[in-house]
Amino acid sequence: MSSDQQYPYGAHDPYAQNPPDPNVTQTWEGQTWDTQYQPVVEPAQPAPYPQGAQYPQAAADTAYLPPAGAAPAAYPLPPEAPAAPGATGPVPAGPAAAPAPGAPVAYGPQGASYGPAAEPSAPGGSPAGAEPAYGAPTTMGNARITDAQRARAEGRSPIIPPGMQPAGLTAVTGLLLAATAGVSPYLLLVPLIALQGLTAAGWFRLNGMWPARQGIALAFAGGLAADAVLLAAGREHAPAAIVGTLGVWVLLTLVLQLRSHAAADERMYGLMATIASAALTIAAAGFLAAAPDAVAAGGAAVAVAALARALPLPGAASVAVALLAAAGAGLAAGAVTGAGAQAALPALGAGVCALVGLRVASYDYPSRFVHMTAGVALPLTAAAPIVYLLGRALG
Numbered sequence: 001m002s003s004d005q006q007y008p009y010g011a012h013d014p015y016a017q018n019p020p021d022p023n024v025t026q027t028w029e030g031q032t033w034d035t036q037y038q039p040v041v042e043p044a045q046p047a048p049y050p051q052g053a054q055y056p057q058a059a060a061d062t063a064y065l066p067p068a069g070a071a072p073a074a075y076p077l078p079p080e081a082p083a084a085p086g087a088t089g090p091v092p093a094g095p096a097a098a099p100a101p102g103a104p105v106a107y108g109p110q111g112a113s114y115g116p117a118a119e120p121s122a123p124g125g126s127p128a129g130a131e132p133a134y135g136a137p138t139t140m141g142n143a144r145i146t147d148a149q150r151a152r153a154e155g156r157s158p159i160i161p162p163g164m165q166p167a168g169l170t171a172v173t174g175l176l177l178a179a180t181a182g183v184s185p186y187l188l189l190v191p192l193i194a195l196q197g198l199t200a201a202g203w204f205r206l207n208g209m210w211p212a213r214q215g216i217a218l219a220f221a222g223g224l225a226a227d228a229v230l231l232a233a234g235r236e237h238a239p240a241a242i243v244g245t246l247g248v249w250v251l252l253t254l255v256l257q258l259r260s261h262a263a264a265d266e267r268m269y270g271l272m273a274t275i276a277s278a279a280l281t282i283a284a285a286g287f288l289a290a291a292p293d294a295v296a297a298g299g300a301a302v303a304v305a306a307l308a309r310a311l312p313l314p315g316a317a318s319v320a321v322a323l324l325a326a327a328g329a330g331l332a333a334g335a336v337t338g339a340g341a342q343a344a345l346p347a348l349g350a351g352v353c354a355l356v357g358l359r360v361a362s363y364d365y366p367s368r369f370v371h372m373t374a375g376v377a378l379p380l381t382a383a384a385p386i387v388y389l390l391g392r393a394l395g
Contacts, residue, residue, distance in 0.1 A: 149365075151365055152365050158363060158364050158365050159359075159362045159363060160362055160365060160366055160371075161309070161310070161358065161362045162310070162358065162361055162362060162366075162371040162372075162375030162376075163310060163371065163375075164307075164310045165371075165372075166361075166371045166372055166375035166376045167306040167307050167309065167310035168307070169372070169376045170302065170303065170306040170354075170375075170376050170377075170379050170380060171302075171303035171304070171306055171307050172303075173191050173194065173195055173303075173376065173377075173380060174298075174299040174300065174301075174302040174303035174306070174380055175299060175300065175303050176190070176191035176299075177191050177192065177195075177287055177295060177298075177299035177380070178295060178296040178297075178298075178299030178300045178303075178333060179296075179299075181287070181290075181292040181295035181296050181299070182292040182293075182295075182296060182337065185231065185288060186231075188287065188288060188295075189227060189288070192227065192284065192285070192287055192288060193223075193224070193227070195284055195287075195377055195380055195381065196220060196223035196224070196227075196281045196284050196285075197220055197223075198373050198374075198376055198377035199219075199223075199277070199280050199281050199284055199374075199377040199378070199381045200216045200219035200220040200223065200277050200278075200280075200281045201216050201220075201373050202361070202370060202373030202374030202375070202376070202377050202378065203219070203273070203276060203277040203280060203374060203378075204216055204219075204273060204277055205367070205369055205370050205373060205374065206360075206361065206363075206364075206366065206370050206374045207273045209269075209270070209273055212270075212273075214256070215270065215273065215274040215277060216277070218249070218252070218253065218256070218274060218278065219249075219274060219277035219278040219280075219281045220281060222245060222246070222249040222278040222281055222282050223278075223281035223282055223284060223285060225245050225248075225249070225282075226241065226242055226245040226246075226281075226282040226285040227285050227288060229241040229244070229245055230242070230285055230288050230289055231288070235289050235290075235291075238286075238289030238388070241289075242282060242283070242285060242286070242289065245282055246278070246279055246282050249275075249278045249282065250275055250278070253271060253274045253275055253278065254271070256274075257270060257271045257274070280378075280381050281381075283381065283384055283385055284377075284380070284381045284384050285384070286384035286385050286387065286388040287299075287380075287384050287387065287388075289388055290384075290387050290388040290391045290392070291391040291392065292337070293333075293334070293337045293338070293339040293343060293391065294339075294343070294346045294387050294388070294390065294391025294392075294394070295387060295391070296333045296336070296337050296343075297329075297330040297333040297334055297337075297339065297343035297344075297346050297347040297350070297387075298330075298346050298347060298349075298350035298383055298384075298386075298387035298391075299333075299350075299380070300329040300330065300332065300333040300347065301326035301327070301329045301330050301333075301346075301347035301348070301350040301351045301354070301383075302326070302350050302351065302353075302354040302379050302380050302383050303329070304322075304325040304326055304328070304329040304351075305322040305323070305325055305326040305329075305350075305351040305354045305355065305379070306322075306354060306358065306379050307325075308321045308322040308325040308326075309322045309354075309355060309358055319355060322351060322354075322355060323348065323351050323352065323355075325351075326347050326348055326350065326351025326352075326354070327344050327347055327348045327351065329347055330343045330344040330345075330346060330347020330348065330350075331343065331344050331347070333347065334347075342394050345390055345394065346386070346387055346390040346391050346394070349383075349386040349387070349390050350383040350386060350387050351383075352386075353379070353382040353383040353385075353386050354379035354380070354382065354383050355379075356382055357378035357379035357380070357381065357382035357383070358375070358378070358379050360374070360378055360382075361374040361375040361378045361379075362375070
């Protein structure tokens with residue numbers, strides 16, 4: 001090949017020994033285009049695939065992607081749907097309805113036809129528009145809402161009565177007190193100690209303080225100390241024994257709270273809760289100091305009043321029925337013990353105190369634990385001082 005054929009626009013001179021002639025003009029001849037005219041190019045629309053037909057084998061190996069910048073009628077790529085269990089071959093082709101705009105499209109295996117994804121059936125075979133079906137309760141997660149939480153969320157009254165089950169436990173404890181009072185003071189200690197323990201724990205939980213092991217133990221120890229002092233000093237020295245024990249426990253509570261490193265507000269709140277719990281627990285020892293006939297009438301009256309208050313009756317009617325039942329139980333207990341009609345007065349006073357204790361245990365959206373502790377113990381604990389005073393006044 002010559003240099004003219006290899007370099008048609010001039011001789012190849014890598015060392016610039018023969019510069020080109022400036023008087024010679026190079027020209028080109030060929031087709032050109034008009035730069036003033038710019039035609040609008042429409043985006044190519046993909047040919048619609050025939051409905052009911054099957055994908056070719058070569059095209060089935062790739063996923064369908066809509067063209068970039070497609071018209072508004074184009075659909076985005078839906079999430080992949082797993083193939084139905086048991087499907088081993090392609091789904092036979094058949095006429096299918098065109099998918100609605102926005103409806104997801106399910107893609108199956110190779111050679112399978114495609115169409116709108118089927119709506120999942122409602123659980124339990126219920127129709128799509130029916131109420132949702134709920135499964136069985138589980139022990140982990142999604143805890144059921146309590147009655148107190150539901151009442152607080154709905155804005156209902158903060159008063160939630162304990163109900164029949166705590167009332168039944170109150171009745172059992174009251175009948176045990178009534179039955180053991182005339183037998184032996186040491187036998188009376190068995191239901192009394194249980195009552196004092198429920199009082200100490202229930203009062204702290206009623207005030208929203210949990211866990212409060214130190215305060216509960218301190219209050220319960222005060223009740224045991226009052227029992228021991230009463231057994232040692234006798235019923236004739238009961239006021240001094242109860243008031244003296246309460247004074248010692250108030251000082252002990254003050255000393256323990258002063259040693260606490262909590263904030264001032266928390267220490268004051270804990271001090272008041274501990275003193276109140278200890279006072280109630282020690283006051284429950286009044287059953288041990290009262291006359292046996294008064295304890296029998298008061299225990300029976302509280303048992304019947306708690307059960308009557310738990311009945312589904314209107315408010316005023318429930319209170320009236322509970323008080324009448326308490327007086328009747330006192331008359332019955334007086335007939336058994338020989339006290340006569342005089343036992344109706346301590347029984348009526350015990351019934352009033354029992355209703356007050358139930359009201360306190362029902363306040364401020366109490367939990368089930370509060371109902372099973374304070375709801376059981378407070379009716380009897382509140383009745384202990386009145387049983388002692390009225391029993392002593394009646395001789």
